[in-house]
Amino acid sequence: MTQAQISTDSEDRGFLGGSGEDSGILSWIFSTDHKRIGMLYLYSVLTMFCVGALLGLLIRLELIAPGRTIVNAQTYNALFTVHGVVMIFLFIIPGIPGVFGNLFLPIHIGANDVAFPRLNLLSWWLYILGGMLALTSLFSGGGPPDTGWTFYVPFSTQTATNVSMAALGVFVLGFSSILTGLNFITTIHRLRARGITWGKLTLFCWSLYATAWVQVLATPILGITVTLIVLERLFGIGLFDPTKGGDPIMYQHLFWIYSHPAVYIMVLPAMGIVSDIIPVFARKHIFGYWAIAFSSLAIALFGSLVWAHHMFVSGMSDIAVFVFSLLTFLVAIPSAIKVFNWVATLYKGSIALEPPMLFSLAFIFLFSLGGISGLVLGSAATNVHVHDTHFVVGHFHYVMFGGTGFAFFAALHYWFPKFTGRLCDKKPATIAWGLLFVGFNVLYFSMKIVGLRGMPRRYFDYLPEFHLMNLIATVGSWILAAGLVLMFFNLIRSAFRGEKAGANPWGAKTLEWTLPSPLPHVNFEKEPVIDKGPYDYEQ
Amino acid sequence: MITNSSHEHSGKDPFGARLGMWLFLFTEVILFGGLFVLYAAYLSRYPGEFAQAAHRLDMIMGGSNTIVLLTSSLFVALAVSALQRSEKTAATLFLLGTVISAMVFLGIKYLEWSAKIGHGIYPDSAILNEMARGEIIFFGLYFVTTGLHGLHVLIGMFIILVMLVRVRIGTVDADNFTQLEVSGLYWHLVDLIWIFIFPLYYLLL
């Protein structure tokens, strides 16, 4: 499987550039090369992940015991708010499309770049601007927002903390996301090489396509919603204020009309990565290609119909509760279809437990656990008991972190040769994976237990009966953190000192593996000739 | 950057540019759509009070602005056809017509708003807060929606102005007019949104 090369001083660093005019920071931050933009996203997204992870660890440290441990209640509220804002808007939503979509979408379709390269660069600059605005809110105005990342009224319109700055940051980040989606849709429609029919697209591309539609059609609602928060704070308009005829539940509707589809923006690309990785390490054609492709579109569609399942106890009508609960069960179906197809692909495959595969298998397990707990939440009757408890927190960390997070790590290890030119050291990667998997389950399964027992979320303190589970969870967070540290340390060290990689160390069949490692400046000097599908493995 | 389009060798893709702009317009429709979600919900809650509030708006000004924007759209569409025929002078004049229409629209909007504000009707004003709840909501939505729309008119006006200059100096011409087309698409969106704002806010009688 490995194709090591002797390293020389005059090796070609491809798109990464050596010395000369294609190096230096300016050649990077003004580059319209999709591969460089992908790397810019990689560095910024991982930095924000570390910030978010640190905040998460602080939250867990506070919750290790009842009563005040390291921070007061106000600070605790700010901690979980900023943790959410950073993780959601600066890591998970932009992460896979911004990094791996940018790096590999054009290559998967045999193109030399996206449809609008300059717009692509603008997307990254907006990401940076949005991130800076969000972080500035920590240190300016009334201090970091304390509303939760959901900014519910009336608190968000009345709190003295710097909600407006954070909301502005979110607006800018939403715009960045919209432009990426728009770019990817146009790219897939217009720039496919001859021979790349819709039936020959990788499932990663299909997932990016479905995601892009959600980005385009759902994100603007976020835009108007945060705008209304800022306008409310500035002008007291009253659209959600009952004393002026407004309805706070309308805010929740608007917020979740975006934020529920947003979770599909988060998870669809992750599923696409898993769909691409499993065939490689099972040495088998993906089972049910069209089922997976169409299920991506189905998830995007149905996922836009279920938003009010976040609002079962808000005071909305019983009919709405019934309707949205029913629709929520529908959206589980296409996700289940994917899980069946992945498992069917593994069946009688020739499994290689390389790190990308380990993370992908973990994805299937963790996402399924998260999805099942989602059904408990989607059923209105049970929702009443677990709404706003740690059960919810456990659920969404299973799907977003165990799901998208682990898929992101899978992608890092899978495509590592392509953007570094080297192989990642397998043993520390495997140990890190083990630590991550164990730590993750200890941390988040405990939350599900303690949530079912009634521990509320977003509370700085808790009853003594919840202490043991919280202690266990916090220890789990340390194991998880150890795994993260080891994983990143390994990735960074391998990037500088890993064994040199050939073009196709995994023996995969998609187009990026026909190019050198690291990827070249120009993807395809001549339009590639496509005669086989991306998962054409002999049995 | 060489783009590898399976359709063209030059790297230019006018349809791709139009597709991109249409996708952007969809996002604008949804952006304003959020305000229409609120309008629909609150209209069903306060039908009488919405109509009461609508009576306070000046239908002449609203109607005039409707005609102004429809005409501005005509001008932009004419400009595209003119440029396709290499009728540079006509194209320039039509674009000028659009810009002037935009200014007229903004002028009328300014008059409308200042009249309301002069009468003490603006968000969180003492007078507005004394009115029926449905009226407060109506005016809240009115100011936000027409304000956001006015901002888009302003942006669109500048975009058309840039196009006007480029047509004049020749960088946008019959062989290279995609920019003008997509700018025109953006302008038409501004018109489309007003086509819905007008009856919903001015004609609720």
Next chain:
Amino acid sequence: MDGETRHIISYRTLVIIWLALLVLTAITIGVSRIHLGPLNIWAALGIASIKSALVIFFFMHLKHEPLFLKVFLLIALLTLAIFIGLNFFDVLYR
């Protein structure tokens, strides 16, 4: 589909569409003066939709664009309709 072989819409067609738009504007003002109860809002939206269709198909050239772009527009509009429509399961039945 590229920009090189494009339809040019005649000035005459554009002006006729514009006149139709003005007429429809007059109609919508007229209809608003007749008391149709809840039907008023639907009439207003209906006429606005016709006006929009004229602007979209002729001024914005959608008539001459490929079918899939028209389908995309429909999807975007349906999405907004769904947002408003599903919301009404709450708003109408409180």
